[in-house]
Amino acid sequence: MLLTARSQTNRKPKKALLRIGVYDPRAIAAVFTHFGNRNKTLEAKLPEIARQSGVDVIVSKWEFDYQSPAAEMVDITDSLVAALDPGQRVLGIVKEMKDTTSLSEEEILAYPD
Secondary structure, three states, X not given: OOOOHHHHHOXXXXXXXXXXXXXXXXXXXXXXXXXOOOXXXXXXXXXXXXXXXXXXXXXXXXXXXXXXXXXXXXXXXHHHHHHOOOOHHHHHHHHHHHOOOOOOHHXXXXXXX
C-alpha cells in the first residue's frame, strides 16, 4: 500500500485536551473575609499556580454554562487558598466548606423570607 503525503494531510489534527482549573469561590471569600482583600496577591500568583497544576484556564466551579465531556476539570481550590497563607483557623473553615454542599436555586427560592 502506497501512503501519500496528501492522504496524511487530510486527517484532522488531534484536538489538545483542555485542562481547566476550578475552585470553590466560597473558600477564597473566607480568606478575604478574615484577612482583608488579598486579590492583588492572588492575581499575581495565578500564572504560577496554573503552571504547577498543569491547567490552561482557572475559573470558579460554578461559572460554566457548558463543558465538553472531553475537558478535564482539576480542583485547585487548595492551591489557591494556600497561596494566600490564611492560617490554620481559616483552613479549618475552608475544610468545613468542602464538606458542605451548596443550595440549589430551587432550594434558595423555596426558603421563606
